[in-house]
Amino acid sequence: MAAGMRTVAVIGAGKIGELVLSGLLRAGWSADRLLVTTRRAERAEELSARYGVRVVDNLTAVAEADVLAVAVKPQDAGVLLDEIAPKVPADKLVISLCAGLPTSFFGRRLPAGTPVVRVMTNTPALVDEAMTAISAGPHATGEHLALAEGMFTPLGRTIRVPESQQDAVTALSGSGPAYFYLLVEAMIDAGILLGLPRQVAHDLIVQSAIGSAIMLRDSGEHPVKLREAVTSPAGTTISAIRELENHGVRAALLAALEAARDRAREIAAQST
Template sequence: MAAGRRTVAVIGAGKIGELVLSGLLRAGWPAGKLLASARRPARAQELADRYGVRTVDNLTAVAEADVLAVAVKPQDAASLLAEIGPKIPADKLVVSLCAGLPTAFFARRLAEGTPVVRVMTNTPALVDEAMTAISAGPHATDEHLAVTEEMFTPLGRTIRVPEAQQDAVTALSGSGPAYFYYLVEAMTDAGILLGLPRQVAHDLIVQTAIGSAIMLRDSGEHPVKLREAVTSPAGTTISAVRELENHAVRAALLAALEAARDRARELAAQAD
């Protein structure tokens, strides 16, 4: 059965769950094939009004959906699975969007043989430019991965990775948009310090970021080569790069990503 004809239930439709719902609808997924559950009735009504999808309780979602996209916070996953786990048949696909939680976490709480696919996407899904990493659990087949890819490809790009790499994915691309926003914020402040109006500084930086990203994506060149093309001997750019190196920006980034990876592992340990 093609994924687009399956009924998908987003269980725990918070920010990430809403990204999935809205992306599927933009891609032409029939609203009648989408269900959503939320902890608060007001949130459920908000989703129903905004997207025209049917909101249901968790057990109804389990009973009616072909694919269960679990998007609750990691610390809420154990209690959710205690509620719905015994009702999930072993042939139903479970797609986990719970940051940090391995498929083994689900396997211990679901019927033997239940296919679980672990997914890490990011917020650029709102503009169909997400980066989504997909990993198969022990019982997930290529067909299950294909169904998951069909769900997330409309949101941007997808990539299959071994599950052992998912914590690194979380640190790099899952949290990655925040690093870029942080950099844009800092560069905007620098532009103001240099005498530019805030909006002018913002527009300059955003368009420069877009152009640079497209060059990275489309040119096939290594980022070092692209950077060197901007860096003239004794020029302005090399002076700026020297200051970045003097302030150990590269080392700070490495430490930041390691901290994000370690926190993902902590969340998984706390959830268990």
Template sequence: MQTVAVLGTGKMGELVLSGLLRSGWPADRLLATARRAERASDLSEKYGVAVVGNAEAADKADILAVAVKPQDAGTLFDEIGGRVGAGKLVVSLCAGLTTGFFAARLPEGTPVVRVMTNTPALVDEAMTAISAGPHATAEHLDIAEQMFKPLGATIRVPESQQDAVTALSGSGPAYFYLLVESMIEAGVLLGLPRRTAHELIVQTAVGSAVMLRDSGDHPVKLREAVTSPAGTTIAAIRELENHGVRAAMLTALEAARDRARQIAGEMK
């Protein structure tokens, strides 16, 4: 069994660490890094893994899962880049950063895989997109999938699509939470107790998502099944269209994609 080091155990790094443990990865084959001693102690106590410095992690691990903030990645690899040999695999979870960013800071031949997952990993319902970078083989992609499958579904995409993935599914949970928040507020406006509105909307969201996933039907078909002629649903949808909700969503996702590209440009 290979040793995995999670470099940067913020929210996403901790998700990866806990997912690996749930998948059966032995705790003695896992390392983590943390900036603060208090955080390191908490992680060690909670998960039973060794929390070490970045240099030690780079020396000992076969796979480096990089989960630091994008703006911290350059500093990290200034510290450890020379310690990462071609026999190690680098898996990046840094939004916006290309595999070329890491390749430029690593010894020639070091394989890099780029990953974008999302916060539903907390309940093992993440969507994770995986892309091969320089020198990454099908075997390296298999390893990355093995790491992230316990967190939910995985898909392989060309790296050129990763900024779009970031906009769509990486940031996607926030869009749904905003929609649910708005619908709950509408329920309160219509006279429902907040708790009742919350229960109604959350279960409706869960049920609708399961239907989308399991039926295989296009969302248009599922929407039309709810939309009776001259009924309540079509009246509401007309107002959504009048207020440009569809166009706003397209513009919002373009903005998220463009920000991912901007981050990459800032970090060259």
């Protein structure tokens, strides 16, 4: 059955769950092929009104959906799986969007042989520019991976990685948008310090970020070459880069991503 012909249940429609739901609808999925679960009645009413999808309880979702996209908080996943496991057929595809949780976490709680695909996407899915990494659990086949790709490719780009790399993916691209927003925020503040109106500084930096990202994506050049093209001898850019290096920006980024990776591992350890 083609991806778009399947029924998907988004279990846990928080930020990531709603992001996936809205992306599938923009990609052309029919609302009658999408189910949603949420714990709060007011949230259920909000989602139903906004997207025209049916909000159901967890066991109804398991009974009616072909694919279960689990998007609850990692600390809530164990309780959820204990609730639904007795009703999950062993051949039903489960897609985990729970940051830090390995497929083995699901394997211990679901019927033996249940195919699980681990997915890490990010918030640019809201504008169809996500970066989504997909990993197969022990019982997931190429067909299961292709189905997951069919769901997430319309939201941006997808890449298959070994599950052993997913904690690094979480640190790099899952959390990555926040690092860029922080950098842009700091650069806007710098523009204000240099005498620019806030909106002018915002527009200058945001468009520079967009253009730079497109060049990185489309030129095929290494970022060092692109940086060197902007960096003239004894010019303004090299003076700024010297200060960034003096303040340890590169080392801070390395340490920050290691900390994010380690936190992903802690979440997994605490959830076992």
